[in-house]
Amino acid sequence: MNKTILTLLVWMGFVQTNGWAQTLLLSLKDLPQGISAEQIFVAGNFNGWNPKDSNYRFNNQGKLRIQATAAALLEFKCTLGSWEKVECNSNGSSISNRVIKLLKDTSVTIRIESFQHLHAGKPVVSTASANVHVLPAAVQRKGENKTIRLYLPPDYTQGNNKYPVLYMMDGQNLFDVTTGSFGEWQVDEVLDSIFLATGKSMIVVGIDHAGPLRLNEYNPYDHPRFGKADGRAFVQWITDTLKPWIDAHYRTSTKASNTWIAGSSMGGLISTQALLQAPQQFAGAGIFSPAYWTAPEMFNAANAQPSAFRKKRLFLYAGGMEGESMVPDMQRMATLAKKGKPRSFVEIISPEAQHNEAAWRKQLPAFFSYLLLLGGAANK
Numbered sequence: 001m002n003k004t005i006l007t008l009l010v011w012m013g014f015v016q017t018n019g020w021a022q023t024l025l026l027s028l029k030d031l032p033q034g035i036s037a038e039q040i041f042v043a044g045n046f047n048g049w050n051p052k053d054s055n056y057r058f059n060n061q062g063k064l065r066i067q068a069t070a071a072a073l074l075e076f077k078c079t080l081g082s083w084e085k086v087e088c089n090s091n092g093s094s095i096s097n098r099v100i101k102l103l104k105d106t107s108v109t110i111r112i113e114s115f116q117h118l119h120a121g122k123p124v125v126s127t128a129s130a131n132v133h134v135l136p137a138a139v140q141r142k143g144e145n146k147t148i149r150l151y152l153p154p155d156y157t158q159g160n161n162k163y164p165v166l167y168m169m170d171g172q173n174l175f176d177v178t179t180g181s182f183g184e185w186q187v188d189e190v191l192d193s194i195f196l197a198t199g200k201s202m203i204v205v206g207i208d209h210a211g212p213l214r215l216n217e218y219n220p221y222d223h224p225r226f227g228k229a230d231g232r233a234f235v236q237w238i239t240d241t242l243k244p245w246i247d248a249h250y251r252t253s254t255k256a257s258n259t260w261i262a263g264s265s266m267g268g269l270i271s272t273q274a275l276l277q278a279p280q281q282f283a284g285a286g287i288f289s290p291a292y293w294t295a296p297e298m299f300n301a302a303n304a305q306p307s308a309f310r311k312k313r314l315f316l317y318a319g320g321m322e323g324e325s326m327v328p329d330m331q332r333m334a335t336l337a338k339k340g341k342p343r344s345f346v347e348i349i350s351p352e353a354q355h356n357e358a359a360w361r362k363q364l365p366a367f368f369s370y371l372l373l374l375g376g377a378a379n380k
Contacts, residue, residue, distance in 0.1 A: 173357055
């Protein structure tokens, strides 16, 4: 499906009206059989990727009008109200984000080939490595099962070695294209390749997000649009419940010096919060395209607590095509973190990269090499 490029000014989840306002008119055409226009929502980097935002819902004529100023990029996908029902291509495979650039009043026609739930029950080939294990009921959070996706090193069953551990957000998108609404990171393939080349590896604990409550689970601050924060409690659950369970059931190196946390977008936000909230628990973090715009209070928190970054190893990444605030926000946090005198620091800006799994996947060899002290240059 061809991408249409469009630029919008989006800040704090609300369309800004300062400057010359432009109008984007989205029109639906050629919908899958049985799907009506008013069932369809738009989720993107302007509304926290909320798959069921009533402010971004098509009317019964298949129209959605957005007011914006010409400034940044808008990325989005269409959904039927959940990420389990996100648009895809005609064979059920994931598609890239739609990207649009608005320079004047613009009308864009959207053709949706299919939605993922329409392919349920059809043969789908998993891309997860054999050493990825899905644990749907091993641990609970708030009285409900929390799915964990566990990557074990290729030599895990061949000895008694203990391994460093990386806790990663959005577990659905890390290992398997069949569960990733946006494609997958290929964490397992990258680590398998590194192991073959170097003999080094680590355990990765992928934590599934909370679906429609993802924005709440990954935000430590209440948001006027997205609702009550659950981020602090989520970090405490990782440190007090999940990590002890993982350490008790797998051969982990339990020291903080061998424990990491990482995520992208809202996952990058909550990974930053983990360092601020529980610095004694983590050696450092991988912070990819962090959604600081949803929680600007975090800059003040980081400024007030530089010691949280002391002796940490930090990997910060942002793409230049993720909206006008992404790179400046990442650089602002990087400046604050450096005041805490981290042990080491990697800061990467990829000028042409967008806000998606494909962009983050390109950084994984550099990120894992950094964690495993292998050296190597980043994919800038």
